[in-house]
Amino acid sequence: MVNKFDAELSRHLQAVTAPEGLWERIQEGRTPQRVERPRWPLWAFAAALAAMVALCCFSLRSDTTSYMAQLAAQDLAGGSEPVDFRSSDAAEIRAWVKANAGLDIPLPAENSVRLIGVSLIRDGGPAACISYRIGNREGRLVVARGASAAPQHRAMEHGVDRGAALAAWVMQGQTYALATAPQDLRAACVLCHAEGRTGRKAAGS
Amino acid sequence: MASNYKADRGMVLEGTGRELIESCQRGERDSFRTLFEAHKDKVYSIALRYSGDQAEAMDIAQETFLKLFSCIRDFRGEASFESWLYRLVVNSCLDQKRRGRRLLPLVDGLLDLVRATGEGVLHTLLRAELSERVRAVVGCLPPEQRMVIVLRYTQGLSYEEISDALGCSTGTVASRLNRAHKVLERRLAHLVETRGGRDGQ
Numbered sequence: 001m002v003n004k005f006d007a008e009l010s011r012h013l014q015a016v017t018a019p020e021g022l023w024e025r026i027q028e029g030r031t032p033q034r035v036e037r038p039r040w041p042l043w044a045f046a047a048a049l050a051a052m053v054a055l056c057c058f059s060l061r062s063d064t065t066s067y068m069a070q071l072a073a074q075d076l077a078g079g080s081e082p083v084d085f086r087s088s089d090a091a092e093i094r095a096w097v098k099a100n101a102g103l104d105i106p107l108p109a110e111n112s113v114r115l116i117g118v119s120l121i122r123d124g125g126p127a128a129c130i131s132y133r134i135g136n137r138e139g140r141l142v143v144a145r146g147a148s149a150a151p152q153h154r155a156m157e158h159g160v161d162r163g164a165a166l167a168a169w170v171m172q173g174q175t176y177a178l179a180t181a182p183q184d185l186r187a188a189c190v191l192c193h194a195e196g197r198t199g200r201k202a203a204g205s
Numbered sequence: 206m207a208s209n210y211k212a213d214r215g216m217v218l219e220g221t222g223r224e225l226i227e228s229c230q231r232g233e234r235d236s237f238r239t240l241f242e243a244h245k246d247k248v249y250s251i252a253l254r255y256s257g258d259q260a261e262a263m264d265i266a267q268e269t270f271l272k273l274f275s276c277i278r279d280f281r282g283e284a285s286f287e288s289w290l291y292r293l294v295v296n297s298c299l300d301q302k303r304r305g306r307r308l309l310p311l312v313d314g315l316l317d318l319v320r321a322t323g324e325g326v327l328h329t330l331l332r333a334e335l336s337e338r339v340r341a342v343v344g345c346l347p348p349e350q351r352m353v354i355v356l357r358y359t360q361g362l363s364y365e366e367i368s369d370a371l372g373c374s375t376g377t378v379a380s381r382l383n384r385a386h387k388v389l390e391r392r393l394a395h396l397v398e399t400r401g402g403r404d405g406q
Binding site: 005006010012014016017018022023025074078122 | 248
């Protein structure tokens with residue numbers, strides 16, 4: 001079977017020459033080097049841990065939502081492609097995602113947005129990438145479970161990537177990222193909200 | 206002589222390779238070095254492409270050769286030596302738990318830039334960026350799929366050879382490759398198309 005990426009994969013994953021020094025390491029038979037960390041006093045360790053947790057709570061959300069928005073934009077830029085589960089029925093897609101990714105995505109039946117299907121993305125935890133069409137333009141909605149430290153809700157953030165309008169938000173502990181044609185951003189809100197609202201209301205705030 | 210040896214020990218090795226392994230089994234130091242030189246690039250390449258990190262790859266390669274030298278007396282030649290070696294390096298890769306240090310793409314990108322001679326720097330940068338993306342996406346694959354991809358594209362192994370190395374059926378190999386291809390296709394299609402367009406220009 002010849003895959004269309006065969007040549008690219010062979011090129012970018014080509015074999016390399018082992019570095020000098022490998023034989024010496026083997027002769028010495030030493031165990032893999034580990035970084036020696038200074039032994040901190042317990043209070044310093046606890047303070048650093050608390051600071052890290054606070055920092056993570058602050059930054060985790062934004063990092064995750066922007067990464068997911070990039071994934072959505074990347075998938076959209078890839079153009080029409082096969083989906084793991086093809087259906088235009090919101091209830092069927094919801095059931096499939098629930099069974100395969102453990103995510104509950106209530107998608108209202110809405111005539112202006114035609115669902116195409118859904119694929120799974122496995123980067124860390126599972127995420128569902130829902131493909132849809134508004135008119136003759138495609139869009140993507142990526143949904144993943146939020147990190148445990150993340151808030152249950154977060155207002156919508158906007159951006160642009162590869163010519164697509166991006167919107168990302170957190171709702172009921174799940175992170176949503178939308179990549180769509182700029183003129184379809186408002187219409188795409190019906191994917192999660194039958195009313196088609198944008199901004200803080202759409203983010204569930 | 207060789208046929209007698211096969212009959213006695215069940216070995217399928219032939220000629221120099223068999224003699225080399227026999228002398229390693231007798232503990233001859235120079236033979237270990239010869240065996241190492243013959244296989245070091247293969248072992249290191251798999252480790253590097255699997256882990257995506259030079260330091261981890263060195264650890265994996267070191268561990269693999271230490272296992273090889275300490276267990277070579279157990280090698281009975283029922284399978285080919287290459288398959289046996291692949292199993293050792295595959296196990297070392299799958300055993301290594303430390304993740305997260307994936308600096309190689311950047312280093313490789315710089316090396317590509319330094320090596321640029323006949324082609325433009327911009328072209329080289331684009332190629333380095335593409336390499337980085339490809340390796341990053343491969344690095345995100347589940348371990349079993351990633352290993353199949355590495356054995357297939359870094360070593361050019363057939364489905365049968367991969368199945369020998371992994372101890373699974375060729376059907377499983379095909380299935381893992383197919384799943385990995387689907388993921389790679391989804392993640393890289395637009396990059397490859399973009400590159401094609403740029404190359405065309």
